[in-house]
């Protein structure tokens with residue numbers, strides 16, 4: 001048994017509410033399986049800026065380095081949108097944290113819970129049984145390439161963001177994706193824009209060169225525009241998708257809708273010594289403090305934390321099973337509400353999942 005120190009970074013907006021529910025689930029796991037997790041809270045994002053003058057305060061960074069895993073809520077909000085870029089919650093905290101911790105792989109599983117088959121805007125027959133793993137490169141590409149703006153003599157400005165990859169950055173994410181595919185249905189789709197972008201052409205070369213090491217994995221390549229279309233046309237085509245940072249950002253939001261709500265999708269960012277686990281949705285300032293956000297994505301992120309950082313597979317499954325159970329019983333937060341279901345708030349959903357873990 002390793003040490004189980006969890007840095008808890010609730011952040012802004014709905015962050016604290018949803019993190020509260022994930023903590024309830026983790027506490028049930030402790031009780032049921034006889035573990036002891038040590039939680040330490042840190043400030044991040046706009047709340048870090050308000051309290052300490054920086055969205056990623058030094059003590060938060062130290063806390064992360066001294067932990068075994070990080071449970072992250074969400075950052076950002078209109079209050080901090082007009083700050084200089086380096087002090088904004090996203091560019092000043094989340095992205096540097098990913099980079100600093102070497103979290104080059106972002107894993108976003110997309111599944112359809114049978115109870116939610118009608119919650120998606122897509123037809124049930126299109127999404128039934130769907131199980132996709134989006135693997136997004138997280139510390140390179142457009143997000144981290146050189147960017148800037150310069151004034152032009154003739155008037156106006158020149159602005160630029162650079163998409164840039166080194167071979168090893170593609171190799172390590174591709175390897176992880178092949179390995180993930182090996183453990184699943186053995187199908188890997190590498191998504192790029194090789195008909196236009198040089199980075200994509202090299203991405204494809206690297207992925208192809210690695211393919212012979214994984215003869216049991218069926219590899220195909222798809223352009224990002226086609227992939228976006230195929231995701232809504234015939235999503236069951238996909239098993240594991242691996243792609244560049246920006247492409248992955250976009251298609252994971254799109255793929256989340258297959259599962260009914262952005263509020264259902266968890267993620268794990270791994271590759272360094274310490275993993276970071278967060279829902280894929282943002283801080284939803286419009287509903288912050290109203291006790292109506294869906295906490296399931298965050299609860300499922302805590303489940304991923306147990307699996308990927310602590311190797312506690314049974315504990316992870318216990319949380320997933322509890323979520324399925326509560327949904328099967330018909331309980332829904334407003335984002336998933338349908339006729340004939342029982343409406344619950346954030347807190348109640350958290351309580352029910354926590355209780356279900358203990359019963360399960």
Ligand code: IPM
Nearest residue numbers: 076090091094095249280282
């Ligand atoms: C995500 C988010 C972030 C990203 C934002 C908040 C910077 O959209 O995790 O997908 O673009 O990576």
Ligand code: MG
Nearest residue numbers: 249250253280
């Ligand atoms: Mg995103």
